[in-house]
């Protein structure tokens with residue numbers, strides 16, 4: 127019934143030949159792209175340009191998050207809030223349909239860490255490069271060293287933070303309906319606080335890829351690295367099963383091996399939403415009462431093009447773009 131309704135909807139858009147094919151006798155919805163938070167809407171648009179032209183999911187997830195790396199955002203790209211010593215340090219990872227993966231961490235002064243992560247995957251025998259070594263590698267690949275220093279908005283936030291110098295991660299809430307519930311941070315330039323951008327996609331050929339890029343937690347200790355560049359924690363792709371990417375407090379996502387755990391649960395037959403829920407429940411069990419002070423969320427796609435998400439706190443939205451070209455925000459279900 128649902129498939130028929132979808133077919134009718136797509137026929138009216140002249141897209142009926144695009145969206146479904148068969149895998150394991152199930153209809154597969156493809157292409158498809160998901161990304162975290164409301165910044166995902168713009169990121170999905172760039173990814174969709176690749177996917178709608180039968181492009182590879184890997185190119186889509188790279189080009190999608192590059193958009194967010196350039197937007198003003200507290201937690202992604204060189205304009206982001208710095209660590210407690212006043213330096214912006216960036217983490218990113220990428221994984222393709224062949225289980226190739228690459229990541230960078232503690233990378234400074236490079237505009238697109240996701241592109242460097244892809245170069246690590248494609249042009250080195252390694253999976254992860256960090257700090258000075260990652261920067262040196264980026265320069266050897268032709269990336270430009272950007273000027274040192276903070277964006278005007280980050281400079282302002284940092285000066286404000288220095289008044290107390292307290293490390294207090296803020297729970298990110300972007301679901302506008304729920305904003306009152308957790309008093310989200312509004313940056314001095316009027317932007318809402320954002321978080322890691324993570325993106326997963328299924329392309330027209332039925333292949334999966336994922337990406338993830340972040341400055342991590344604002345005002346973190348120098349050298350702190352979260353889940354995003356850790357393959358299996360922040361991101362995991364298994365082309366036979368699905369793809370998953372996480373956002374929120376990295377330390378806790380690492381503790382449950384978040385994204386890899388979701389893939390393994392999907393392998394056992396759980397839907398993307400049920401798999402994400404189980405992993406967030408594990409995290410809640412570990413954190414107990416402290417869970418109310420953190421946010422953690424995972425989004426997932428399976429090989430059939432089914433997708434879902436779960437988060438700890440109310441207020442996590444993710445952006446979904448499917449073959450009907452309807453790029454929309456979906457509110458994830460939550461535990462507490």
Ligand code: GLY
Pocket residue numbers: 322340341342343351352353354372373374375376377
């Ligand atoms: N999830 C991003 C971080 O904790 O660094």
